[in-house]
Amino acid sequence: MTINVGDKIPSTTINTMTNDGPDAVETDAFFAGKKVVIFGVPGAFTPTCSAKHLPGFVANAAAIKAKGVDTIACISVNDPFVMGAWGKDQNVGDDVMMLADGSANFAKATDLVLDLTDRGLGVRCQRFAMVVDDGKVTSIHVDEAGAFEKTSAESMLGEL
Numbered sequence: 001m002t003i004n005v006g007d008k009i010p011s012t013t014i015n016t017m018t019n020d021g022p023d024a025v026e027t028d029a030f031f032a033g034k035k036v037v038i039f040g041v042p043g044a045f046t047p048t049c050s051a052k053h054l055p056g057f058v059a060n061a062a063a064i065k066a067k068g069v070d071t072i073a074c075i076s077v078n079d080p081f082v083m084g085a086w087g088k089d090q091n092v093g094d095d096v097m098m099l100a101d102g103s104a105n106f107a108k109a110t111d112l113v114l115d116l117t118d119r120g121l122g123v124r125c126q127r128f129a130m131v132v133d134d135g136k137v138t139s140i141h142v143d144e145a146g147a148f149e150k151t152s153a154e155s156m157l158g159e160l
Helices: 029-032 047-059 063-064 080-089 107-109 153-159
Strands: 013-018 022-027 037-042 071-076 097-100 114-118 121-123 128-133 136-142
Touching: 013 080, 013 107, 013 114, 022 080, 037 047, 037 153, 047 063, 047 071, 047 080, 047 153, 063 071, 063 080, 063 153, 071 080, 071 121, 080 097, 107 114, 107 121, 128 153, 136 153
Parallel strands: 037 071, 071 097
Antiparallel strands: 013 022, 013 097, 037 128, 114 121, 128 136
């Protein structure tokens, strides 16, 4: 069952790229005691994700954080090297934390998997955006495959 408002974020391990290489991130610790806006994209360097989704969160980061958000994070079923390179390419700086779900552990645990194997793209993450407060989902939106409507930074900002 897809994760819903009121659910706790499942315990999984994801990764981020640091100056010293990939670093494991335990979701229990990552979401504990803070308010996080996390959004998922089907893939780094893909057209909508690179032209609209990630840039919107970078451009609106200060306004989102001014609403009491501690961390903005982008997650995708890519490896940490790709997510790190994409973050640099998009000039995310410290505005958005880039999280790699290389084995789709988070996507599977939250039932936010997008299976694009028939198109040669493998298992991906659905396009989603959610607010998580101290590990519990307080808001979630999922766009239909191919759409970019409910998960934008502007939509999330309007909810905060």
